[in-house]
Amino acid sequence: MRVQxxxxxxxxxxxxxxxxxxxxxxxxxxxxxxxxxxGYEASNVEKTDSTITADLTLAGDAxxxxxxxxxxxxxxxEYQSKxxxxxxxxxxxxQVYQVQEELVSRPQHGETPSDDALLEFExxxxxxxxxxxxxxxxxxxxxxxxxxxxxxxxxxGLRTSLPKNPNIYGFGEHSDPFRLPNVDYHRTLYNAESPNxxxxxxxxxxxxxxxxxxxxxGTHGVFMLNANGMKVDLNVTESGDQYLQxxxxxxxxxxxxxxxxxxxxxSKQYADTVGYSAMFPxxxxxxxxxxxxYWDVNMVAEVVGxxxxxxxxxxxxxxxxxxxxxxxxxxTDPERFPIAKMRELVSTLHSRGQRYVLILDPAIHFKEGYxxxxxxxxxxxxYKNEDGSDYLGVQWAGTMAWPDWLHPNTSKWWAEQxxxxxxxxxxxxxxxxxxxxxxxxxxxxxxxCNPLDDQGNPPKVEHDPRPNTGRPIPGFPxxxxxxxxxxTRREDKYKGLPGRDLFxxxxxxxxxxxxxxxxxxxxxxxxxxxxxxxxxxxLHGHAMSRVTYDAMLARRPGLRPMVLTRSTFxxxxxxxxxxxxDNASIWEHYRLSIRQMLAWVSMHQMPMVGSDVCGxxxxxxxxxxxxxxxxxxFQPFYRNHAEIHAIQQEFYQxxxxxxxxKKAIDTRYKLIDYAYTALYYQTxxxxxxxxxxxxxxxxxxxxxxxxxxxxxxxxxxxxxxxxDWAENVTFYMPKDTFYDYWTGQRVEGLGTNVTRTGxxxxxxxxxxxxxxxIPQRANSAxxxxxxxxxxxxxxVAPDAxxxxxxxxxxxxxxxxxxxxxxxLDITWDNGKIKVEGKWGYPGLNGExxxxxxxxxxxxxDVQIGDLGENSKFDSASGSVTVQGSWNLDADFEVHI
Ligand SMILES: *[C@@H]1O[C@H](CO)[C@@H](O)[C@H](O)[C@H]1NC(C)=O
Ligand SMILES: *[C@@H]1O[C@H](CO)[C@@H](O)[C@H](O)[C@H]1NC(C)=O
Ligand SMILES: *[C@@H]1O[C@H](CO)[C@@H](O)[C@H](O)[C@H]1NC(C)=O
Ligand SMILES: *[C@@H]1O[C@H](CO)[C@@H](O)[C@H](O)[C@H]1NC(C)=O
Ligand SMILES: *[C@@H]1O[C@H](CO)[C@@H](O)[C@H](O)[C@H]1NC(C)=O
Ligand SMILES: *[C@@H]1O[C@H](CO)[C@@H](O)[C@H](O)[C@H]1NC(C)=O
Ligand SMILES: *[C@@H]1O[C@H](CO)[C@@H](O)[C@H](O)[C@H]1NC(C)=O
Ligand SMILES: *[C@@H]1O[C@H](CO)[C@@H](O)[C@H](O)[C@H]1NC(C)=O
Ligand SMILES: *[C@@H]1O[C@H](CO)[C@@H](O)[C@H](O)[C@H]1NC(C)=O
Numbered sequence: 039m040r041v042q043x044x045x046x047x048x049x050x051x052x053x054x055x056x057x058x059x060x061x062x063x064x065x066x067x068x069x070x071x072x073x074x075x076x077g078y079e080a081s082n083v084e085k086t087d088s089t090i091t092a093d094l095t096l097a098g099d100a101x102x103x104x105x106x107x108x109x110x111x112x113x114x115x116e117y118q119s120k121x122x123x124x125x126x127x128x129x130x131x132x133q134v135y136q137v138q139e140e141l142v143s144r145p146q147h148g149e150t151p152s153d154d155a156l157l158e159f160e161x162x163x164x165x166x167x168x169x170x171x172x173x174x175x176x177x178x179x180x181x182x183x184x185x186x187x188x189x190x191x192x193x194x195g196l197r198t199s200l201p202k203n204p205n206i207y208g209f210g211e212h213s214d215p216f217r218l219p220n221v222d223y224h225r226t227l228y229n230a231e232s233p234n235x236x237x238x239x240x241x242x243x244x245x246x247x248x249x250x251x252x253x254x255x256g257t258h259g260v261f262m263l264n265a266n267g268m269k270v271d272l273n274v275t276e277s278g279d280q281y282l283q284x285x286x287x288x289x290x291x292x293x294x295x296x297x298x299x300x301x302x303x304x305s306k307q308y309a310d311t312v313g314y315s316a317m318f319p320x321x322x323x324x325x326x327x328x329x330x331x332y333w334d335v336n337m338v339a340e341v342v343g344x345x346x347x348x349x350x351x352x353x354x355x356x357x358x359x360x361x362x363x364x365x366x367x368x369x370t371d372p373e374r375f376p377i378a379k380m381r382e383l384v385s386t387l388h389s390r391g392q393r394y395v396l397i398l399d400p401a402i403h404f405k406e407g408y409x410x411x412x413x414x415x416x417x418x419x420x421y422k423n424e425d426g427s428d429y430l431g432v433q434w435a436g437t438m439a440w441p442d443w444l445h446p447n448t449s450k451w452w453a454e455q456x457x458x459x460x461x462x463x464x465x466x467x468x469x470x471x472x473x474x475x476x477x478x479x480x481x482x483x484x485x486x487c488n489p490l491d492d493q494g495n496p497p498k499v500e501h502d503p504r505p506n507t508g509r510p511i512p513g514f515p516x517x518x519x520x521x522x523x524x525x526t527r528r529e530d531k532y533k534g535l536p537g538r539d540l541f542x543x544x545x546x547x548x549x550x551x552x553x554x555x556x557x558x559x560x561x562x563x564x565x566x567x568x569x570x571x572x573x574x575x576x577l578h579g580h581a582m583s584r585v586t587y588d589a590m591l592a593r594r595p596g597l598r599p600m601v602l603t604r605s606t607f608x609x610x611x612x613x614x615x616x617x618x619x620d621n622a623s624i625w626e627h628y629r630l631s632i633r634q635m636l637a638w639v640s641m642h643q644m645p646m647v648g649s650d651v652c653g654x655x656x657x658x659x660x661x662x663x664x665x666x667x668x669x670x671x672f673q674p675f676y677r678n679h680a681e682i683h684a685i686q687q688e689f690y691q692x693x694x695x696x697x698x699x700k701k702a703i704d705t706r707y708k709l710i711d712y713a714y715t716a717l718y719y720q721t722x723x724x725x726x727x728x729x730x731x732x733x734x735x736x737x738x739x740x741x742x743x744x745x746x747x748x749x750x751x752x753x754x755x756x757x758x759x760x761x762d763w764a765e766n767v768t769f770y771m772p773k774d775t776f777y778d779y780w781t782g783q784r785v786e787g788l789g790t791n792v793t794r795t796g797x798x799x800x801x802x803x804x805x806x807x808x809x810x811x812i813p814q815r816a817n818s819a820x821x822x823x824x825x826x827x828x829x830x831x832x833x834v835a836p837d838a839x840x841x842x843x844x845x846x847x848x849x850x851x852x853x854x855x856x857x858x859x860x861x862l863d864i865t866w867d868n869g870k871i872k873v874e875g876k877w878g879y880p881g882l883n884g885e886x887x888x889x890x891x892x893x894x895x896x897x898x899d900v901q902i903g904d905l906g907e908n909s910k911f912d913s914a915s916g917s918v919t920v921q922g923s924w925n926l927d928a929d930f931e932v933h934i
Contacts, residue, residue, distance in 0.1 A: 072195065075101035077165040077186030078111060088149040090115040090159065094127065094166055094187075104544040105192035108134070113166075115159050119148045121297035121307050123157045123170065127189065128290040134191075135289050135534035135573035137265050138444070141581060142609045144263075145294075145311050156297040157258075170295050177255050180295065184281060189291075191535045193545040194264070196291055197283040201252065204280060205742045207730075208248035208259075208641045209270055211241040211606070211618075216633035216730070216745035218248075220272040220280065228267040228549045229576050229605050231479040231557060233620045234655055235630065239550035242477055242619050243606035244268075244576040245642045247312075248282075249304055254737045256299030259308055259641075263292035265576045265607060267547040267554060287543035287554075288534070288573055301640075301733040302725055309643045309724030312609035316587075317721045318646050319598050320851030321393055321469075322615070322675070323710045324353020324822045325703050328395075331682035332360055334374035335383055341688060342387065348690035350699050351707065351820045354393040356472065356677070361396060365434035366403045368410045368459040370466070377465070384467050391821035393469040395600070396460075400476045400582055401438035404430055404489075410455050411439065417447040421563045421571075429563055430489040432481040437489045440478060440559050443581035444574075445566035453589035460593060470600030473586050473614075476579035477605045480558050485541065533568040540572040579605020583614040597852050602675075606644065615646035615675055623653025623684065625762040628666050632758075633745040635673050639728035645720045648675035652695075658687035661763065661799050664698035668802040669758050671702035672750045674713070674727065698800040707818040707825050709750075715813070715847040716751040727751060734807070735772045740789060744770055753810035753835065753844070754779065757803040766795040767803065775808030775838050777895040782915030784896045806895065809837035811844025811864045816890055826851070826883075829890040830926070834866045836896050842866040848879045848887065848926070860887070860926055866894065871920075874929040887926040893919045894934055909934045 076098025083092040094111035101107060110130040118124050122145070128134060152158070157179070160169045167183035185197040200206075206218045209225045213235040218225070227244035235241060246268060247261040262268075266288040274280050284291075296307035309315070327345065332338045338357055345352040361380070363369035370377050384394050402411050402420070414420055420439040421429040428439040441448050459465050482489055540562040541555055551557040554572065561572040574581075583603040590599035603614040610616070618634045621627040631649035638647045651670035652663040658680065667689055670676045680687050689699035706713075716727035726733065729749035731741035746760045747769055755776065757769035771787035778785055785805060794803055806812065812835070815828040836842045843865045849856040862875035871892055881887035898916035905911065909920045918934050 072101070072103050072185075072188060075103060075107070075186055075188050078189070080113065080161060080163040080166045083161065083163065087151045088117040088147075090161065092161065092163075093130070097165055101188070103188065103190065103193065105190040105538065108189050108191060111189055113161075115161075116147045117150045117152045117155045117159075118145060119150050119310075120154055121156050121303070122311065123155065123159060123295040123297075125159065125168065125170075125293045125295070126291065127187070128292075129189075129535075132531045133533065133535050135266070135569055136292070136532040137263055137289075137577070138532075138567065138569070141577055141584070142263060142312060142607070156299075157295055172256060172258070172297065172299070174299075175255055177252065179250065179258050180260065184275075184279065185283070192287050192538055192543045194266075194286045194289060194291060195283065197281050200250070200280045200282055202280055205251040205732075206248050206272060206282065207251070208245065208637060210245040210634075210637050210642050211243040212239075213237045213241065213630050213634070215743075216636050217743045218272060221274055223272045224548065225270045225272075226268070226548045226550070227270070227576065228547055228554075229477040229558075229579060229607075230549060230551045231475065231477050232550065234622050235619060235627065236550065240548075242604050243579065243610070243616070245606070245608050246270075247308060247608060247641065249301065249641055251301060251732060251736065251742060253739060253742075256297075257301040257304050257736065258298045259296035259304040261294040261296070261308060261311055261608065263294065263608070264289040266573055267543065267549065267575065269547040285545060285547065287545055287547055288538075301736055302729070305640050305643070305726045306724030308641070309720075312643060313612040314724060315611035315643055315645050315717075315721045316613055317598055317718060317854075318600055318615060320710070320714055320826075321353055321822045322600055322646060323706075323713055324393075324676075325351060325699075325706070326354040326356060326395070326675075326677035327352055327688060328356030328358060328677060328679040329682075329684075329686065329688075330358040330360065330680065331684075332357060334371075335361075335376070335379045339383055339386070342392070344688065344690050348696055350689050350696065351703050351818070352392065353822055354395055354469070354677075355387060356395045356397075356679070358397050359399070359434060359474075362435075364403070366405075366408060366410070367398050368455045380466050381464075388467070391823040394466070395470040395472055395602070396466065396468050397472040397474055398586070399433060399474050400478050400578070401431070401433035401435075401440050401480075403435040404428065404437045404439045405435075413454070414439070414441060414451050417451050419445045419448045419451050421559065429560070431559065432487065432489050433475065433479065442563075442566050443578065443585050444569070449585045449588055452585050453592050456586075456589045456593055470602065471586055471590055472602040473579070473582055474604050476582045476603060478559050478578050482557070484553060484556055485560060534570045534573045538572065540570055577607050579603055580607035580610045583610055587613040591854075596854055598854050606642075608642070611642070611644035611646075614644075616644050617647065617675060617677065617679075618649045620654045620681070621650055622655040623658040623662065623680075623687070624656065625662060627653055628662060628669060629746060629760050631669065631673065632748060635728055636730045636745065636748055639674065639720075640726035640730055640733060643720075643724065645717055645727050646674050648673040648677060650679040651676065652678055652680065652687045653684075654679055655681045655684065657685045660692035660694050663687055663689070663692065664694040664799040665759060665802075667695055667698040668702045668800070671706040672748075672754070672756045672802075672804070674717070676706065694799045701800055702802075704818040707822070708814045708816075709754075709812070710822060710825060711815065711830070711846060711848065712751055712753075712812050715845055718847040718849075719845070731755075731770065731772065735774075738772055738789065740770060741772060749807070751812075753807050753812050755805040755807060757805070759797050759802070765797050765799070766793060767797055768793045769803065771805075775836075775896070776805040777808070777835050779804035779806050782893070782895050782912070782917045784898070784916060806833065806835040808835050808896070809842050810835050811842050811866060813844065813846040813864070822851075826885040829886045829888045831891045831893060832864060832871075832889060834871065834892060834894040836866060836868075836894070840866075840868040850879070850882060862926070869934055871932040871934075872929075873924070873926075873931075877927050877929075879926075881926075889922075889924040889926065891919050891921050892932060892934070893917055897934075900934075905934060
């Protein structure tokens, strides 16, 4: 069978610019060595003010190491802006696959004169190599001269040298250290279902971007816009030279160099390159509860009731695949989740100010009489075999077909299913959608699988009371961040070279699930636009999220869609939120959630992320779950979720988790406007709402490797207990002024580790960084809608010079278009508070826009006699509180 397929492939192998057209030549070189590859030579170099172009020609005999060398390439270098340099190397015939513009829209070439740019590109013509330098300090950021470029039909290799022991971060999705190992380390980017998040393998998503932090010499970023399966090596040569090497099994070299030079500036520049995150509804900051295994609608309702009885605020209830009939999308189990009861559940939740979210999977049950399949088939949306029949595999419901998200009919079909199933009038009126299994996961392990024989894993209702959820999103939408490039893609370009083996790349990117088609949609499938799944595999979840976002928008016109996706690609934040997949209830994954969050928010521009709180697989326990309730409260997306075989782990299950969750949620809710403001600025400016310590202390080497602490926003330093079962923690305090968040007391950081003992199961150390102002609500509430009726209090944390500043953004919370917004700059300067900005939000529906007090920390030395009559000194915390009633409708000043 394999031989036959190879032969078929080779027949098609004609008429394209590939160096070694003799079919047999491309396959067998068991002792090949990339050392013998000839590299390229540049010619016809042309320069304008802001662009350099050249032809690259293979500089000797083809080596055809993993596949035929491509003889003729083009180089295009663009000084796109002062801080972004674009280097693109592609086949002269423009046949090789390039990521579709509609999936990742490219930033514009701003035609910045090279003299004005922060970075410089230098070309060496023979053998071809290039170097990127930071002009300001001549720091070489990227230099490819250490190894010749290899550009084949199924292998693209490019190496850059790096300084010794570099600080490299990024390249998600992974469960490895935040600061990546740099010796004998590889990162595979090939989206795969990854239960229990194994280390040093490819996980659910691919983000081919890294940050390179060089202390006082600056930070820069490098984004490789290539979606093919890829392995990135970080290693040192035998002679001790450090390098980073890209090894992709196809696609082109499409590099964006982001100059920084502050770390957060790289984040902003990356947002400007792949797109800014969508803004998510205010209510997404509420607390969410889910479990796979809530076996009927009554049990779901009971969980909601039990939260209420325990006095723990619950904002959003979720249902996993349990709700579906036989685990088929767009159905509800008639006995366990009858539609009438589901409607009652949802209207009850809504009447209490709560929300409901359901899951959908991409695979559609291949079954006669099942409408979503029949309609999809009629509209031609499913992947097809060569003979035109639907391509089949196995998923939850049994034998399945998969929609091609690039097919012109798919968004309409998907939106219609969603509109019908989740109709507000006679379906389930849900508030958000969760898309799972979209790597895409296929229970067929390889191409020998016969999907018709495999009945999947449908629920056996008699002895297995599991619930099913399925939920629809209707409509289709409009892209709110439309393509920023005017170039239109020519129909016949970038489809991918013919004649390749679409099942096996001779260069092995080391996929944890085996071959390229292992446990996923076979890579020989063709997308509706003519591209191959071999090239687009890593974009499946990304494309599904986009179509689902649009469908959700059509279903709830004008409202910000909340789509949670498991599989992602660079730029997925524009449409979706993400959770870190199927972790386990173990301490290591409690810690892992921190470093994953750091990378996703600050480096992948996906701010609304978090882990399954208390862990998904295996049984949680009281102490760990209490710690995790507090940890998760300071992460953007906060959802408790467990697997079907795991014990129940709702926060109301144990005394310690009840206590921890009440405190955690109380604190989180008071801080929601602070977090929402940070999210808003991430979506508009790219400034990360979560900061790794080195982002704020970029010259302090002690911070470079810290992965168990973080800044929530830019003001709150979170230092949780991280050792298993411990009631103590050693954490780092940068050299700066801090205040204990809980007591208000000043704590001078000395640039050393600090040990805290006796940290109870319901405590988490939090410090306010001097120089910041935090807007809080005076009291928490049971729902975010109620929360908005509470007045504000502002916490002022002066720095060593007696200054501080903060921001506050307020809008209505859910609409995409916000006509009335308030955007404030708040400053403190030695005794005087100034609040100024744009005053647009009127406080709708009884919501408060009043400040009732300012609490200024660090006032131990204040002369009490100098204080105004509304100011009060508190000696325990050393703070001064000014009481009053200020309306957020015009600029004002306050003196303490
Ligand atoms: C590679 O193998 C071929 C035969 O399989 C042999 O002729 C050739 O010498 C080998 N080359 C190297 C560099 O080992
Ligand atoms: C790293 O380099 C060493 C030689 O310096 C080599 O033995 C090892 O295989 C390399 N590791 C990877 C992952 O490339
Ligand atoms: C709700 O609480 C009751 C009383 O503690 C308990 O018996 C029941 O199992 C709980 N239900 C769920 C779904 O947690
Ligand atoms: C889209 O669906 C319609 C039926 O609704 C069908 O006639 C048409 O061929 C489909 N388009 C494609 C490209 O398959
Ligand atoms: C993919 O390969 C399988 C197995 O050889 C074949 O049955 C199927 O038709 C191929 N699909 C396409 C689109 O060529
Ligand atoms: C990968 O594919 C090869 C060739 O078809 C096959 O021999 C091998 O068993 C597959 N490996 C796995 C892990 O499925
Ligand atoms: C911290 O807790 C761990 C685990 O309980 C214990 O082994 C260690 O001695 C404690 N350290 C301090 C400084 O109390
Ligand atoms: C703080 O402690 C960690 C963990 O023990 C250690 O790796 C780090 O070097 C320490 N930092 C300082 C500044 O001592
Ligand atoms: C939340 O609801 C509980 C009852 O479920 C009530 O006891 C509590 O006072 C409410 N909290 C707030 C802040 O309204």
